[in-house]
Amino acid sequence: MKIDLFYPSQVFIEKEALKYSFTYELVKKFEEKNIPIIEEGIKKFTKEMNEQQFFAFSKRSIILGVNKTKKFESCKPSADYQFSLVSGCPGTCEYCYLQTKHACSPYIKIYVNLNDIFDIIQDYINNGLPKTTTFELASTSDPISVEHITGSVKKAIEFFAGQSNGKLRLVTKFSSIDDILNIEHNGNTKIRFSINSDYVINNFEHNTSSLSERVTASKKILEARYNTGFIIAPIIIYEGWKKEYENLLIKLSEELKDYISVNITFELIQYRFTLRSREIILKRFPKTKLNLNEENLLKKWGPYGYYKYVYPKETSNEIKKFFAEVIKKYFPNATIEYFT
Ligand code: SF4
Structure with missing residues (x-):
């Protein structure tokens, strides 16, 4: 089902954001759509709500704020x-x-x-030279x-187009990419689409673009000569998973037959959860079909300071081998960047 472009039900403005002209450009857009603008903190509105009400209200709210981060976190294996x-x-x-x-x-x-953030990026690029x-x-x-x-x-994208030693990567499950098709990117941006089997998209990826919308968007991105890739994540094991994931790659290769000589990349990420995420998921999605039972899974230390539960080695090897084979079969010129 096609989803409408998202507009919030309410917008909050943090005091510091009022110093930036971009805030006023955005406010104008929201006012044109008659969206209420509130110059107060969101907490005042959500403090009496239960978890599900809080989650639903928050997902319909935009806050205009200032990013004060001066030090970037690393992002392995995707980027520096x-x-x-x-x-x-x-x-x-x-x-x-x-x-x-x-x-x-x-x-x-x-x-x-935005300009403060671009200045910090420029410093990182300069400090990393000649790499x-x-x-x-x-x-x-x-x-x-x-x-x-x-x-x-x-x-x-336009900022990175002017960089000789900086590259940008982003991934999306949305298809509203028309505004970035006819701009200068200079080959410095890579756009990946997150795709998955019908079972995973239908059961777990609510309020995102459909698979066919994402694939159509990926064709436009290829046509605009961006470096292009796909992330299959999370890879979930369920009855009939191999057949559905192979169907996904068949469908994708048919749609992208005109770009078969392009070096498309794949990034593969297996399903995982933490005990902390389980607690929150069960409150927000009490009827979830996600497997949140740690039995038969492998406990591993994760980079965000939590133990995570992942598929055991044997299953993980089977998934890795399966995807290596089907990607080679349907995308002989593709590269698998990583499997994790
Ligand atoms: S996984 Fe889904 S909810 Fe999370 S950032 Fe991506 S599209 Fe949004």
């Missing part, structure tokens, strides 16, 4: 560093790792101090989900 122009996302994927990372702040925060430094833009949000409101991704 990560930065944010937006945090949070109107999508409601049940497994989303932001359930834990942004447990208390599931709203969508748009950062209005090329790569940056991930989608680790705390899906910025394409609100690009029709912000235009921030477009500005980031």
Whole structure:
């Protein structure tokens, strides 16, 4: 089913954001749509709510704020560093790792101090010379989900187009990419689409673009000569998984038959959960079909300071072998960047 472009039900403005002209551009857009603008903190409105009400209200709320981060976190294996122009996302994927990372702040925060952020990126690029430094833009949000409101991704792509030693990467489950098709990118941005089997998309990826919308968007991105890739994540094992994932690759290869000589990349990430995420997921999605039972899974230390539960070695090897074979079969010129 096609989803409408997201617009919030209410917008909150942090005091510091009032110093930036971008705030006023955004406010104008919201006013044109008659969206209430509130110059107060969101907490005042959510403090009496239960978890589900709080989550639903937050996912319909945008906050205009200032990103004060001066030091970027690393982002292995995808890129050297990560930065944010937006945090949070109107999508409601049940497994989303932001359930834990942004447990208390599931709203969508748009950062209005873009030039400050670009200055910090420039410092990182300069300090990394003569090497090329790569940056991930989608680790705390899906910025394409609100690009029709912000235009921030477009500005980031144009910033990186002028860099000789900086590369940008982002990933999305949304298809509203038309505004970034006819801009200068200079081959310095890579756009990946997150795709999955019908079972995973239908059961767990609510309020995101459909698979066919994502694939159509990926064709436009290829046509615009961006470096293009796909992330299959999370790879979930269920009855009939091999057949469904193979069907996904068949469908994708048929759609992309005109681009078969292009070096498309795949990133493969297996399903995992933490005890902290389980607690939150069960409160927000009490009827979830996600397997949150740690029995038969492997406990591993995760980079965010939590133990995570992942498929045991034997299953993981089987998944890895399966995807290596089917990707080679349907995308002989593709590269698998990593499997984790
Ligand atoms: S689209 Fe991405 S960021 Fe948004 S909820 Fe889904 S997994 Fe999380």
